[in-house]
Amino acid sequence: MKKIGLLPCSGACNLGMTTTKSVINVLNKKENTDFVCALGLPLGIEGIIKNGKSSHSYIAVNGCKVKCASKALQSADIEVNEEIVLTEDYSIKKNKNYNDETKLEDIENQLENLVDSL
Numbered sequence: 001m002k003k004i005g006l007l008p009c010s011g012a013c014n015l016g017m018t019t020t021k022s023v024i025n026v027l028n029k030k031e032n033t034d035f036v037c038a039l040g041l042p043l044g045i046e047g048i049i050k051n052g053k054s055s056h057s058y059i060a061v062n063g064c065k066v067k068c069a070s071k072a073l074q075s076a077d078i079e080v081n082e083e084i085v086l087t088e089d090y091s092i093k094k095n096k097n098y099n100d101e102t103k104l105e106d107i108e109n110q111l112e113n114l115v116d117s118l
């Protein structure tokens with residue numbers, strides 16, 4: 001079974017929390033997925049990079065156009081096969097309401113479809 005690495009940006013805003021929630025929810029539904037640590041990759045932590053490189057394909061779930069999740073994967077020479085950008089793809093505005101789950105179900109559905117397509 002091909003493993004799909006999912007990397008949320010996990011930023012300090014509603015968007016980051018939504019990327020994390022969507023990844024966790026999809027991990028609970030799809031056995032062929034793995035959570036990739038966004039912070040450990042650019043820091044060069046060997047075990048995290050090794051684990052991060054153990055998937056066959058990768059989906060970066062970015063909150064905004066800065067694309068921290070995509071950049072984290074690229075920092076460890078991991079190809080981004082698919083990416084989601086909440087501000088661009090769903091027109092969600094950034095705010096500090098960490099409980100804001102605007103369009104969470106839609107994002108999860110897109111993420112599940114991307115997992116299935118890879």
